[in-house]
Amino acid sequence: MLAITAPTVDARPATQAASHHTDARARAAALVARMTLDEKIALVHGLFPPMARGKTKHELIPSAGHIDGIPRLGVPLVRETDASLGVANQVNQRKGDVATALPAGLATAASFDPEIAHEGGAMIGSEARAKRFNVMLAGGVNLTRDPWGGRDFEYLGEDPLLAGRMAGAHIAGVQSNHIVSTVKHFVLNSQETGRMVSDARIGEAALRESDLLAFEIAIEQGNPGSVMCSYNMVNGDHACESHHLLTDVLKHDWGYQGWVMSDWGAVHSTVKAANAGLDQESGQELDSEIFFGKRLKAAVEAGKVSMARLDDMVTRYLTGLIETGAFDTPEPKTPQPIDYAAHAKVAQAAEEAGLVLLKNENNILPLAAKARNIVLIGGHADVGVLSGGGSSQVRSVGGVPIEIPLKSGAAASFARVTYHDSSPLKALRAALPDAHITYVDGSDPVAAAKAAKAADIAIVFATEWRTEAEDVPNLSLPDNQDALIGAVADAQPNSVVVLETGGPVLMPWLAKVPGVIEAWYPGQRGGPAIANVLTGMVNPSGRLPITFPAAASQAPRPKPVGLDTLNKLEAQAAANPADAGNHPLKTFPIDYVEGSNVGYRWYELKGEKPLFPFGYGLSYTSFAYRNAKVTGGKQLTVSFDVVNTGKRAGADVAQIYVTRKGSGTPMRLAGFKRVELKPGESRHVTLVAAPRIVADYDTKLPGWRIAGGAYEVALARDASDRSQTFTVNLDPATMKP
Structure with a gap:
């Protein structure tokens, strides 16, 4: 791992904030006591720079958000930038400004390595600081409940323990640069279709055991300065107006001391939102009106929102800035130099650790030395690798070889189909200088099949683009790529498919193809990373952080809820543009029938065999688990030896799953x-099951309850592996919510 350091800045002497919550809050409260009412109000709503020209006397950098400071009290100006994959610059609003692009969040999650997540966070946080930002809207942790989710690629998979730990490490990495990281989107922003009007419905215990648990772990381990509430409704209340979520759960049960900011355009009221626990209105120009400006001041003066509540809002904002060091670390007066070459290595390492080898029949990979005639087909592999769209979109170092504006749809104003300038073709030619490597664009399946037949091996690059604000309508590869792969495989039995997708896709051609790699959205060094795995310079070690279904019907919902209605409204608008907007998509429910059985738990509950299970991934070497010992009592511990039984160095991801015996509850990832092992090397590993994973949430307690008795434990390679199972007894125990 490369060590990433923040740009050098001058720190104010003797003013470094203590990390302890109490000290930071006391300091914040003392500042608030010296503020006027107008100064307090000014800190609880922020500008959206692209629409806020002339609203501040300070420089307005085109970005996500801007909140003026209070110079007389030393309160700093705050500049906010998207997002978890790098310093975003959607649609090139800061002309010529580039940044290092990490691979998709799913790629980082597939590493199952919090250190990878921390390094990536530290790197992008350092670039944000160098570009004069002190709040980064990074830390997406929404669970993948549906395989077609438009933003699934940004997040960290379907399991709360994995997602929570990886997000916590990522947040801590960002904040190591003395800037705020914002964990988001709180909570159940699980689909993009109708995201402003959907009402997520789920029981309290199920929510605590799934999506809320992922946030709880991320907050505990990362201590983010801010939490962002989501667009959607939850059980009848807008997420940014939910007293239960923002105050009862987040602030009371979890003791969170930072501030809750809204998502951009997610505020719908003044009094209800403020009293529910929303502390700051973000990007005010995107709301129907400014709710936390003059309206909030009037509500405070009328006693509808108490002065104590307003003071708490501002205190929490300052506490988040103080605890992270953002308060006491002055922004650079000008953009600082960035070591993009070093940062590119971090992005490449993340992709190499998260790329998943799904199939390797007859050891077709790594590419044999005798393969002298190789053809690459499709996916624009001659010029670059695909990137996901939306607020996480990074204009990466090296340029944009392909950028396609959207002509319609909810994402058209801020997303473009974009490729990073990182050519797999060029990387493979550099890695295999003695081979003859050609490229065919794949637009003509017949021509592609002919080129494949003439080669020793064909490598098809298949792409599927996803973006914020829109879900994909189905799980099939778009643009007739399934037919292309089928034609190539029929012509050339030595074919490999490299998938650049934002989530699971169906693979009707799988039986014909001996090699398949899931590369996700590979980031700005995706070309060399993919080439290194194909050639064996890097041994693949990623494991799926999401289940790949064998059919869309296996998932709880085969397609986005509300999609048919939305398509009907869009068709009506296209037929009669003058009437467009008069019939908006109305509030509709999404019943999360799976409850806490998200992803692989749903498949086990329903007895469905997926195409590839959660936790699955192959290697160019082999591993064995030996001498396993399971102990119970007050905590569940599994100790064992991991042995590299093959001839290559490689990394394995050992997993333990647990369920209470006889409960009928699907197994859960508990550790x-x-x-990483050299050939023949052995290492003793001890995994302690996370207590809240072993427990169930008891609403009557309320809190977590471990029922005493027998538990079944699986030491496994993936969520479906039951080759080594054990029974152990645990003592009863309870934990606070």
Whole structure:
């Protein structure tokens, strides 16, 4: 791992804030006591720079958000930038400004390595600081409940323990640069279709055991300065107006001391939102009106929102800035130099650790030395690799070889189909200088099949683009790519498919193809990373952080809820543009029938066999688990030896799953460890099951309850592996919510 350091800045002497919550809050409260009412109000709503020209006397950098400071009290100006994959610059609003692009969040999650997540966070946080930002809207942790989710690629998979730990490490990395990281989107922003009007419905215990648990772990481990509430409704209340979520759960049960900011355009009221626990209105120009400006001042003066509540809002904002060091670390007066070459290595390492080898029949990979005639087909592999769209979109170092504006749809104003300038073709030619490597664009399946037949091996690059604000309508590869792969495989039995997708896709051609790699959205060094795995310079070690279904019907919902209605409204608008907007998509429910059985738990509950299970991934070497010992009592511990039984160095991801015996509850991931081993090397590993994973949430307690008795434990390679199972007894125990 490369060590990433923040740009050098001058720190104010003797003013470094203590990390302890109490000290930071006391300091914040003392500042608030010296503020006027107008000064307090000014800190609880922020500008959206692209629409806020002339609203501040300070420089307005085109970005996500801007909040003026209070110079007389030393309160700093705050500049906010998207997002978790790098310093975003959607649609090139800061002309010529580039940044290092990490691979998709799913790629980072597939590493099962919190250190990878921390390094990536530290790197992008350092670039944000160098570009004069002190709040980064990074830390997406929404669970993948549906395989077609438009933003699934940004997040960290379907399991709360994996997602929570990886997000916590990522947040801590960002904040190591003395800037705020914002965990988001709180909570159940699980689909993009109708995201402003959907009402997520789920029981309290199920929510605590799934999506809320992922946030709880991320907050505990990362201590983010801010939490962002989501667009959607939850059980009848807008997420940014939910007293239960923002105050009862987040602030009371979890003791969170930072501030809750809204998502951009997610505020719908003044009094209800403020009293529910929303502390700051973000990007005010995107709301129907400014709710936390003059309206909030009037509500405070009328006693509808108490002065104590307003003071708490501002205190929490300052506490988040103080605890992270953002308060006491002055922004650079000008953009600072960035070591993009070093940062590119971080992005490449993340992709190499998260790329997943799904199939390797007859050891077709790594590419044999005798393969002298290789053809690459499709996916624009001659010029670059695909990137996901939306607020996480990074204009990466090296340029944009392909950028396609959208002509319609909810994402058209801020997303473009974009490729990073990182050509797999060029990387493979550099890695295999003695081979003859050609490229065919794949637009003509017949021509592609002919080129494949003439080669020793064909490598098809298949792409599927996803973006914020829109879900994909189905799980099939778009643009007739399934037919292309089928034609190539029929012509050339030595074919490999490299998938650049934002989530699971169906693979009707799988039986014909001996090699398949899931590369996700590979980031700005995706070309070399993919080439290194194809050639064996890097041994693949990623494991799926999401289940790949064998059919869309296996998932709880085969397609986005509300999509048919939305398509009908869009068709009506296209037919009669003058009437467009008069019939908006109305509030509709999404019943999360799976409850806490998200992803692989749903498949086990329903007895469905997926195409590839959660936790699955192959290697160019082999591993064995030996001498396993399971102990119970007050905590569940599994100790064992991991042995590299093959001839290559590689990394394995050992996993343990657990369920209470006889409960009928699907097994849950309770611990994992990534282990790197040389050929023949053995390492002793001890995994302690996370207590809240072993427990169930008891609403009557309320809190977590471990029922005493027998538990079944699986030491496994993936969520479906039951080759080594054990029974152990645990003592009863309870934990606070």
